[in-house]
Structures are given as C-alpha cells and as structure tokens.
Amino acid sequence: MTGWTGRTATETAEAVRAGKVTPREVVAEHLARIERLDPHLGAFRKVLAERALHDADALADRPDLAALPLAGVPVAVKDNLPVEGEATRNGSAATPATPAAADHETVRRLRAAGAIVVGLTAVPELCVFGTTDSVYGTTRNPWNLSRSAGGSSGGSAAAVAAGLVPIALGNDGMGSIRIPSANCGVLGLKPGRGVVPAGLGVDDWSGMAENGPIATCAADAALLLDVLAGPAERSAAQPRPLRVALSTGQTAPGLPVDVACAEAVHDTGRHLAAAGHRVAADEVRYPAWLGAASVARWLAGTADDARPLDPALLNPRTRRHAALGRAVHRTGLIRAGQRARWQALLEQFFTRHDVLVTPALAHPAPPAARWHTRGWAANVLSNIRYAPFSHPWNLAGWPALVLPVHDPAAVRGLPLSVQLVAPPGGERLLLALAAELEHRRPWPRTAPDPAV
Incomplete structure (x- = not known):
C-alpha cells in the first residue's frame, strides 16, 4: 500500500490537521482501494463514495479542523446502526429500505x-450469527479468502484488516466485535456496560450488547474509544506490575480448545512476565448455567428485533432463532439474578x-460459505464450537479486548489472537496492556493484498 491507505488513523488525522494532506485526498485513496479489493472481500453492504467525498470537502472548510481528533479519517459503520439518509438493512431483506432520519449517537460523535463515513459494512441477518453472510453476499477473511471473517461485525x-479503512465501528452482543477481530487479526474492544452509547434493538439484548472500536493498533483503538465514550470516561492509571491470570480451560463441557489457540495465551503470558508483570495460571470457573443464561438473552433479543418484520422475508435460521426467543419470553428464562451471581x-x-x-x-474461522441458507442447528453448533470465550463478558x-499475537499465519494462514478481560472501568488498562504487547511482539497491521 502506498500513499494514505495503510496509515494509522492517528497519523492520518495528524497530517490532515497539519495541512499535509486534504480530507478529499485521504478519502479518495481509500475509496479507490475499496473499489479494487472489496468485490473479492464483501466487507461493505453499501459504499457511500459520492457522499464521502462531499463530506470530505465540507470538512476541509470547518473552522475547527485543526482541533478534530479524527480529522479526515475514513471510517466504516456497521449496518445495524442508523446513518442519516441511508437505509439500515441489518443484513436482511425483511428490514425497510426507508432512509434513517438521523445518525445513531455513535455515528454523530x-x-x-x-x-468521514465511507460505507456501511456487511452483517449476518439481524446480527445474530458468528459468520457474516446474508442475501447481500458473503464476507471473506482478508488473510484467507476461503475462510469467514466471522460475525457479526465481520x-x-x-x-480494517484489508486496509480499506483504518478504523471501524462495530458492536458486540455475544462476541460480535471480538470474534471477527480475532479472525481477521485486528484489535477489537467491547467496552463495559454504559461506557459507549448502545441503543441496539429493543434493550441491547437484555443489556449484553455494546458499541466499540475495531482498529489495527492500540493507539487507534484508544483514540476511537475516546471519541465514542468521551473524555469523562478516562480511567485512573493502574498500579504496576499487574497481576495477570492465564486461563485456557473450556467454558463448558464438550468445547475443546485448539492447541494453537491455547498456546497463544501462554506465549502472551511469557511476554507479559518478561515485561515485569506477575503472571500465573488460574482457571476461571464458568458455572454450568452460564451458557444457557447468555443464550436465552441472545434468543430473546432476536425475537424482539424480528417482531416488526415480515417473517416470510427472514432466513429460516433467523425465524427459528426468533421463535425460540419468543418461547424464552413466555417461559421467563431470563432471570435478573443470573448476571449478579456471575x-x-x-x-x-x-x-x-x-x-x-x-x-x-477455540478454533480457527469456519469456511466462508452461505451459512444463512443452512439450518439453525448447524449455525449455532458452529458458532458455539469455535467462539465460546466471548459471551461470558457480555x-x-x-x-474485553482481543488482539493478535505475533504469528500471522499460525493456523490455515489465519492470525491467532488472545482475549484480555478486566473489571468495570478497565478499558484503558486493557488498551495500555495491548499497546505494551504490540511493542514487545508487533503484529502485521493489515493483511497482504489478496491474490485476485
């Protein structure tokens, strides 16, 4: 990559603020890259080329340009968040084509x-599943086009992984930022409850869903979080050295962990110990009811989101998921005390x-395929088998944050990643630790251009 594609959001904004490059030049280069590569990747449901260039020109005339933290930075927005003047299709033919009347609060920020919003990114129908494919196409992993990018922020x-944009906005109700970020070798952060405005569906999937940043480096993720959360959410510095626990155990019986995925945790521990942190193995004890508690909210949230839609236009797997969610509501399986107990x-x-x-x-990404045409059970079993480590933190x-390890081609040419978790208020602590690991074992920020 040459010019302004492949740069970090931080250095791009600095250059725009200093007048070294115009917002139009930055946006135009990214749009050209999208035009060349996205037909093979399927990252975007809709590219807003003409509007993005217009917005870039308007930005250049803003009197506060030199003070804007994301000045001229191209950004992608997940297609379940309203963008003024654009339909929010949420991966479904059942959703209305009516343009949104206003931006979601995160988009406004x-x-x-x-x-500069350059496009709306692809999602599975109603953002339910852990692979991104729908009636609008299949999203492929930039590292290996035969594998899925994951979902639902696939x-x-x-x-981001392909360098089409330096940063993107995603959201995460059962791992939907972290799963695709791990698949694609980028950094993804699910903030704690209430740090970033949510406003996802009826009740944010019973309070499990959050909006958050996807980036190629810790500095960009921190910058994007500052914009989304606001400076009032900055947390105090953490005393050092940190006490770090390593846990590779199964979240539930019958969900084994690939050896390479477990080794990535131990490798991370070695780097953190070398940096002076106190590292020890200590397995998290996941209660037997935990998975059912999360799945109940996942099902019920889908039922709520599907309620105003024509079921005949939904995929069969989504209809089944929503029907089970209605049963969850009827039987009262969502119990308030479960979250407090956990x-x-x-x-x-x-x-x-x-x-x-x-x-x-727990395992590498599944194949890039038309999962939305397959049965409900096949989808759910695949999701649970390969991505069981996300839902507890929702x-x-x-x-919770995922970041790549140093080996970009460890399993089937795909990156490996680990997850870092901290108590409430620990977003900046996680980002600081990610920056430390990035310095000690740098990862390739973007995938090589696909051989197309």
Missing part, C-alpha cells in the same frame, strides 16, 4: 470528531488478579 473487521463470582476471582488472558477463539457487562 464520529462525524463531530472529523471522521464486514467492519474485514475492512458478577459476584468474577469479583471474587479478580481479588487475586487485575487482568485475565483467555483464548479469543453477560457480566465487563470490558
């Missing part, structure tokens, strides 16, 4: 900070530790 993660167990664990490291995934409402 991006624009206010000087970012389009956003693929766009949080209490975690608080006890974290009296001994500051940060937890787990695998990001139920808890605690911050």
Whole structure:
C-alpha cells in the first residue's frame, strides 16, 4: 500500500490537521482501494463514495479542523446502526429500505470528531450469527479468502484488516466485535456496560450488547474509544506490575480448545512476565448455567428485533432463532439474578488478579460459505464450537479486548489472537496492556493484498 491507505488513523488525522494532506485526498485513496479489493472481500453492504467525498470537502472548510481528533479519517459503520439518509438493512431483506432520519449517537460523535463515513459494512441477518453472510453476499477473511471473517461485525473487521479503512465501528452482543477481530487479526474492544452509547434493538439484548472500536493498533483503538465514550470516561492509571491470570480451560463441557489457540495465551503470558508483570495460571470457573443464561438473552433479543418484520422475508435460521426467543419470553428464562451471581463470582476471582488472558477463539474461522441458507442447528453448533470465550463478558457487562499475537499465519494462514478481560472501568488498562504487547511482539497491521 502506498500513499494514505495503510496509515494509522492517528497519523492520518495528524497530517490532515497539519495541512499535509486534504480530507478529499485521504478519502479518495481509500475509496479507490475499496473499489479494487472489496468485490473479492464483501466487507461493505453499501459504499457511500459520492457522499464521502462531499463530506470530505465540507470538512476541509470547518473552522475547527485543526482541533478534530479524527480529522479526515475514513471510517466504516456497521449496518445495524442508523446513518442519516441511508437505509439500515441489518443484513436482511425483511428490514425497510426507508432512509434513517438521523445518525445513531455513535455515528454523530464520529462525524463531530472529523471522521468521514465511507460505507456501511456487511452483517449476518439481524446480527445474530458468528459468520457474516446474508442475501447481500458473503464476507471473506482478508488473510484467507476461503475462510469467514466471522460475525457479526465481520464486514467492519474485514475492512480494517484489508486496509480499506483504518478504523471501524462495530458492536458486540455475544462476541460480535471480538470474534471477527480475532479472525481477521485486528484489535477489537467491547467496552463495559454504559461506557459507549448502545441503543441496539429493543434493550441491547437484555443489556449484553455494546458499541466499540475495531482498529489495527492500540493507539487507534484508544483514540476511537475516546471519541465514542468521551473524555469523562478516562480511567485512573493502574498500579504496576499487574497481576495477570492465564486461563485456557473450556467454558463448558464438550468445547475443546485448539492447541494453537491455547498456546497463544501462554506465549502472551511469557511476554507479559518478561515485561515485569506477575503472571500465573488460574482457571476461571464458568458455572454450568452460564451458557444457557447468555443464550436465552441472545434468543430473546432476536425475537424482539424480528417482531416488526415480515417473517416470510427472514432466513429460516433467523425465524427459528426468533421463535425460540419468543418461547424464552413466555417461559421467563431470563432471570435478573443470573448476571449478579456471575458478577459476584468474577469479583471474587479478580481479588487475586487485575487482568485475565483467555483464548479469543477455540478454533480457527469456519469456511466462508452461505451459512444463512443452512439450518439453525448447524449455525449455532458452529458458532458455539469455535467462539465460546466471548459471551461470558457480555453477560457480566465487563470490558474485553482481543488482539493478535505475533504469528500471522499460525493456523490455515489465519492470525491467532488472545482475549484480555478486566473489571468495570478497565478499558484503558486493557488498551495500555495491548499497546505494551504490540511493542514487545508487533503484529502485521493489515493483511497482504489478496491474490485476485
């Protein structure tokens, strides 16, 4: 990559603020790259080329340009977040084609900070599943086009990993930022509850879903979080050295972990120990009811989101998921005390530790395929098998971050990643630790251009 594609958001914004490059030049280069590569990746549901160039020109005339933290930075927005003047299709033919009347609050904050929205990224229908494919196409992993980018923020993660944009906005209700970020070898952060405005569906999947940043480096993720959360959410510095726990155990019986995914955790521990942190193995004890508690909210959230839609236009797997969600509502399977019980167990664990490291995934990404045409059980079993480490932190409402390890081609030419977890308020702590690991074992920020 040459010119302004492949640069970080931080250095791009600095150059625009200093007048070294115009917003139009930056945006035009990224649009050209999208035009060349995205037909093979399927990261975008819709590219807003003409509008993005218009917005870039308007940005250049803003009197506060020199003070904007994301001045001229191209950004992609997940297609379940309203963007004024554009339909929010949420990966479905059942959703209305009516343009949104206003930006979602997170999108508004991006624009206010000087970012330029260049497109809406692909998602699975209603953002339910862990692979990104729908009636609008299949999103492929930039590292290996035969594998899925993951879901449901698969389009956003693929766009960042391929250098189509330096940063993207995703959201995460059962791992939907972290799963695709891990698949695509980029950094993804699910903030804790209430740090970033959510406003996802009826009730944010019973309070499990959050909006958050996807980036190629810790500095960009921190910059994007500052914009999304606001400076009031900055947390105090953490005393060092940190007490770091390593846990590679199964989240539930019958969900084994690939050897390479577990080794990534131990490799991370060695780097953190070399940096002076106190590292120890200590397995998290996931209660037997935890998976059912998360799945109940996942099902019920889908039922709520599907309620106003024509079921005949939904994929069969989504109809089945929503029907089960209605049964969850009828039978009262969502119990308020479950979250508090899980949080209490975690608080006890974290009296001994500051940060937890787990695998990001249990297995490499599944094939890039038309999963939306397959049955409900096949989809759910695939998702649970390869990505069981995400949902506990949605139920808890605690911050969790995934970042790549140093080997970009460890399994089937795909990156490996680990997950870092901290108690509430620990977003900046996780980002600081990610920056430390990035310095000690740098990862390739973007995938090589696909051989197309």
